[in-house]
Amino acid sequence: MNLNSAQDYTLKKLIxxxxxxxxxxxxxxxxxxxxxxxxxxxxxxxxDNSTLSIFLSIGENNKLKTGGTDISYSNQTDIDNQxxxxxxxxxxxxxxxxxxxxxxxxFKYREVRGIYDPEIxxxxxxxxxxxxxxxxxxxxxxxxxxxxxxxxxxxTTRLLTSTGVDESYDYSNIALSLRAxxxxxxxxxxxVATNLKEFKYRPKVIQxxxxxxxxxxxxxxxxxxxxxxxQPMAFANLVNExxxxxxxxxxxxxxxFYINKLNKQVTSEKxxxxxxxxxxxxxGSRPFDSEGxxxxxxxxxxSGILKTYLTNSSSAKRFKLQPTANAGILYSSPSNLxxxxxxxxxxxxxxxxxxxxxxTNSWYHRYQNYIKGSFSVLPRDAIFVVKGGxxxxxxxxxxxxxxxxxxxxxxDELSNKKEKIINWESDIPAEVPSGRINNVxxxxx
Amino acid sequence: MEDLLKFAINTAQDAGAxxxxxxxxxxxxxxxxxxxxxxxxxxxxxxxxxxxRFITGNSMGTVFxxxxxxxxxxxxxxxxxxxxxxxxxxxxxxxxxSDEKAHQKKYSVKEKTKLNSISDEEKSKTVLNLHKTLSxxxxxxxxxxxxxxxxxxxxxxNSDGSNIISKIxxxxxNYFFTVKSNGKITQRMNYLAGKGGWETLKNWNLTKNxxxxxxxxxxxxxxxxxxxxxxxxxxxxxxxxxxxxHESVGHPYEADRIMGRESAQAGESFVKTDMIGRRVGSDYVxxxxxxxxxxxxxxxxxxxxGVKARDxxxxxxxxxxxxxxxRNSASKMGLSSNASSRISDNSKEPLIRMSNTxxxxxKASEASLIKDVKKGIYMKNxxxxxxxxxxxxxxxxxxxxxxxENGEITKPVLFPTLEVDTFKMWSSVDGVGNKASFGMVxxxxxxxxxxxxxxxxxxGPSLLLRGIKI
Numbered sequence: 001m002n003l004n005s006a007q008d009y010t011l012k013k014l015i016x017x018x019x020x021x022x023x024x025x026x027x028x029x030x031x032x033x034x035x036x037x038x039x040x041x042x043x044x045x046x047x048d049n050s051t052l053s054i055f056l057s058i059g060e061n062n063k064l065k066t067g068g069t070d071i072s073y074s075n076q077t078d079i080d081n082q083x084x085x086x087x088x089x090x091x092x093x094x095x096x097x098x099x100x101x102x103x104x105x106x107f108k109y110r111e112v113r114g115i116y117d118p119e120i121x122x123x124x125x126x127x128x129x130x131x132x133x134x135x136x137x138x139x140x141x142x143x144x145x146x147x148x149x150x151x152x153x154x155x156t157t158r159l160l161t162s163t164g165v166d167e168s169y170d171y172s173n174i175a176l177s178l179r180a181x182x183x184x185x186x187x188x189x190x191x192v193a194t195n196l197k198e199f200k201y202r203p204k205v206i207q208x209x210x211x212x213x214x215x216x217x218x219x220x221x222x223x224x225x226x227x228x229x230x231q232p233m234a235f236a237n238l239v240n241e242x243x244x245x246x247x248x249x250x251x252x253x254x255x256x257f258y259i260n261k262l263n264k265q266v267t268s269e270k271x272x273x274x275x276x277x278x279x280x281x282x283x284g285s286r287p288f289d290s291e292g293x294x295x296x297x298x299x300x301x302x303s304g305i306l307k308t309y310l311t312n313s314s315s316a317k318r319f320k321l322q323p324t325a326n327a328g329i330l331y332s333s334p335s336n337l338x339x340x341x342x343x344x345x346x347x348x349x350x351x352x353x354x355x356x357x358x359x360t361n362s363w364y365h366r367y368q369n370y371i372k373g374s375f376s377v378l379p380r381d382a383i384f385v386v387k388g389g390x391x392x393x394x395x396x397x398x399x400x401x402x403x404x405x406x407x408x409x410x411x412d413e414l415s416n417k418k419e420k421i422i423n424w425e426s427d428i429p430a431e432v433p434s435g436r437i438n439n440v441x442x443x444x445x
Numbered sequence: 446m447e448d449l450l451k452f453a454i455n456t457a458q459d460a461g462a463x464x465x466x467x468x469x470x471x472x473x474x475x476x477x478x479x480x481x482x483x484x485x486x487x488x489x490x491x492x493x494x495x496x497x498r499f500i501t502g503n504s505m506g507t508v509f510x511x512x513x514x515x516x517x518x519x520x521x522x523x524x525x526x527x528x529x530x531x532x533x534x535x536x537x538x539x540x541x542x543s544d545e546k547a548h549q550k551k552y553s554v555k556e557k558t559k560l561n562s563i564s565d566e567e568k569s570k571t572v573l574n575l576h577k578t579l580s581x582x583x584x585x586x587x588x589x590x591x592x593x594x595x596x597x598x599x600x601x602x603n604s605d606g607s608n609i610i611s612k613i614x615x616x617x618x619n620y621f622f623t624v625k626s627n628g629k630i631t632q633r634m635n636y637l638a639g640k641g642g643w644e645t646l647k648n649w650n651l652t653k654n655x656x657x658x659x660x661x662x663x664x665x666x667x668x669x670x671x672x673x674x675x676x677x678x679x680x681x682x683x684x685x686x687x688x689x690x691h692e693s694v695g696h697p698y699e700a701d702r703i704m705g706r707e708s709a710q711a712g713e714s715f716v717k718t719d720m721i722g723r724r725v726g727s728d729y730v731x732x733x734x735x736x737x738x739x740x741x742x743x744x745x746x747x748x749x750x751g752v753k754a755r756d757x758x759x760x761x762x763x764x765x766x767x768x769x770x771x772r773n774s775a776s777k778m779g780l781s782s783n784a785s786s787r788i789s790d791n792s793k794e795p796l797i798r799m800s801n802t803x804x805x806x807x808k809a810s811e812a813s814l815i816k817d818v819k820k821g822i823y824m825k826n827x828x829x830x831x832x833x834x835x836x837x838x839x840x841x842x843x844x845x846x847x848x849x850e851n852g853e854i855t856k857p858v859l860f861p862t863l864e865v866d867t868f869k870m871w872s873s874v875d876g877v878g879n880k881a882s883f884g885m886v887x888x889x890x891x892x893x894x895x896x897x898x899x900x901x902x903x904x905g906p907s908l909l910l911r912g913i914k915i
Binding site for chain 2: 033042050067072089148367377424
């Protein structure tokens with residue numbers, strides 16, 4: 001059985017077996033990754049991404065039991081056996097009071113512009129040429145070594161539901177993640193695009209090499225309070241934390257610092273945040289969410305005020321909010337986090353910094369208390385020391401700590417240029433500028 | 446299935462690979478996640494897949510196929526060998542593996558009570574009952590608890606002639622809860638894993654241990670005093686010992702990290718290849734990584750490259766003794782692999798990973814370590830922790846912690862911070878407890894691109910650290 005016919009069959013079969021809500025999602029496509037280290041291509045990976053995933057509910061309204069699985073779909077007998085097991089499995093679970101049914105509306109969908117480029121599907125060995133060029137360029141511009149990945153993937157996602165949704169979309173993306181290393185220093189940049197035309201990696205590679213060189217031979221600095229410019233990689237990591245805290249289910253489980261904060265000030269008025277599920281050429285864009293609701297732009301934080309949580313249909317009902325079309329059927333998830341830019345250039349932000357630091361990247365953001373938002377995070381890669389609006393050196397071995405609410409209330413300025421970021425720490429795609437944050441607690445070992 | 450694995454290896458070699466391996470896995474997973482008393486997610490999966498890896502001169506390639514068929518495997522392997530050959534042409538260095546003995550073995554982990562004999566209903570109720578027990582405690586606020594059982598049936602072949610079949614049952618549990626008392630809040634997060642049957646879960650004594658954790662944290666909230674400042678001694682419990690070992694010894698001794706293979710994301714290491722024999726800790730410190738402990742989180746007898754597992758002594762009397770190696774890193778250093786190659790699931794490339802990493806016990810009782818402290822902190826466990834990407838700048842923030850005054854624990858203390866560099870931390874060890882325990886904190890250990898979270902355990906006895914700035 002091919003994937004599409006197995007998907008059609010699965011929906012009909014589950015309904016005939018007594019399921020109430022059914023969502024059958026198929027993915028087909030491939031992912032590729034070329035990993036490089038020490039200027040050498042150390043691994044060339046290829047994944048077949050074909051999957052058939054099922055969510056279903058059984059029972060009466062407001063007393064629904066839910067279950068899910070991925071199934072093997074090559075032959076009908078196998079499918080039948082797996083679906084019977086899924087029904088039995090779901091019947092044996094208790095009632096899931098959180099799930100309040102799929103949306104019944106008849107939706108209209110719009111194509112999301114620029115999320116598929118067939119050229120990416122046909123990249124083949126061209127990925128190696130891109131990588132060679134990136135490595136050579138970084139070394140020409142001052143790196144001693146480079147490491148990272150060039151990843152690309154393409155595919156089709158089709159959603160089929162018991163509420164009548166039968167929609168699909170094609171997607172593609174390409175991402176270069178490159179860390180340039182030299183003289184006890186390093187700098188990391190990512191270049192992400194949904195089409196080859198916009199995949200302009202060379203300026204990012206040059207910036208990584210130049211920043212690494214500028215950060216050479218870092219020195220220890222004193223612990224204390226610093227005004228800090230977070231460049232887009234580092235700022236995206238903070239924005240990811242903010243975005244996760246807006247998820248309704250995070251609020252319910254005590255893993256958010258935005259509990260009871262709706263319509264209250266949670267950041268500086270200089271900061272706003274949108275989730276945009278239908279962002280043109282967005283890495284996390286798709287025309288519909290996992291329940292079949294058309295995606296849209298949602299203003300989460302408006303000039304410092306938390307306006308809504310990110311929801312699916314069920315969590316929207318529980319919180320008495322409008323659904324934001326961010327299903328995950330059982331747990332909402334952000335799509336593209338977009339921070340509107342400020343008015344000043346990056347150069348102006350720096351020139352206005354009398355004394356402080358520029359952080360180019362960070363990692364290992366961990367919480368002592370999610371509800372309070374008390375955390376620490378380690379800057380990594382180049383950390384520039386600034387005096388009189390100019391970079392005068394570089395720093396090492398520092399840690400930032402504080403609480404997320406106060407930190408984000410101290411956002412003083414945003415630059416007028418944003419970057420697309422997706423990375424280890426920022427696994428939610430983000431489009432963010434640099435952010436200057438005042439009075440940040442820094443410790444040094 | 447063996448025929449399909451042989452086909453994959455032959456296809457890779459016919460296309461020009463000079464070495465190849467293929468791995469079939471059937472991964473049967475059942476999972477139940479509760480937020481308080483609500484079963485927010487219940488699912489099972491049974492993935493059957495083949496992963497193939499091959500060397501093409503100066504580079505390496507991998508292919509992952511779900512729903513594997515000869516046609517699909519053949520097309521993908523040929524395509525990927527071509528890409529790997531293109532990469533090989535631009536590389537300078539020959540991609541080598543250490544020579545290792547080929548093994549033909551079958552092994553399995555025994556289950557006293559088979560995981561598949563426990564009904565889905567009972568598994569689900571186990572999680573729910575744990576929540577119900579905690580919710581009877583006044584200070585308990587909320588919980589998120591997840592239980593996963595997994596049975597992996599794996600068949601590994603490589604072109605050296607290894608043929609290894611394993612059948613491994615495992616259980617993982619993660620919990621996160623919030624305690625509120627005296628106008629204060631604290632949270633606790635933990636992760637437990639073991640290879641074995643349903644008895645593994647019973648051995649964790651979850652009801653008793655989590656009840657005790659809630660009560661002890663409530664006491665900290667009710668009676669805790671602010672953490673003092675200054676230079677003082679720390680006695681750390683086995684969870685803190687474990688995270689110290691894992692983050693500042695296990696990770697930086699991974700040879701791929703030392704040699705820069707993971708530089709972009711997981712990072713590098715303050716340790717360099719010529720540092721074997723270098724002092725980094727006091728004489729008291731001996732640290733071992735072993736996958737051979739029965740029923741442990743990271744138990745295996747053969748690693749993911751078919752190499753026979755053994756104990757690795759990472760630190761001996763405070764000196765760096767051995768790194769963690771796979772066949773590639775071992776070859777680069779002129780050594781044999783010590784079988785540290787692992788995967789999180791069948792879709793991922795093998796990477797050098799820790800297994801069960803711990804400080805060997807010494808001779809002192811924990812009570813005698815505490816008695817030896819005039820003024821200090823006893824940090825039993827922690828919540829927030831992190832370390833920089835060379836594994837030098839370490840921090841753990843205490844959760845259940847107490848003040849030590851004149852050799853006695855006097856009162857709870859609110860969330861003290863242990864923030865210290867790796868050399869200072871291990872050099873300051875002035876006493877090692879005689880009783881080792883294992884734990885796992887925070888979740889599976891992450892590394893790689895894409896990220897691979899593998900179960901590891903970490904621990905050891907209580908340690909006495911002298912002269913730490915707080």
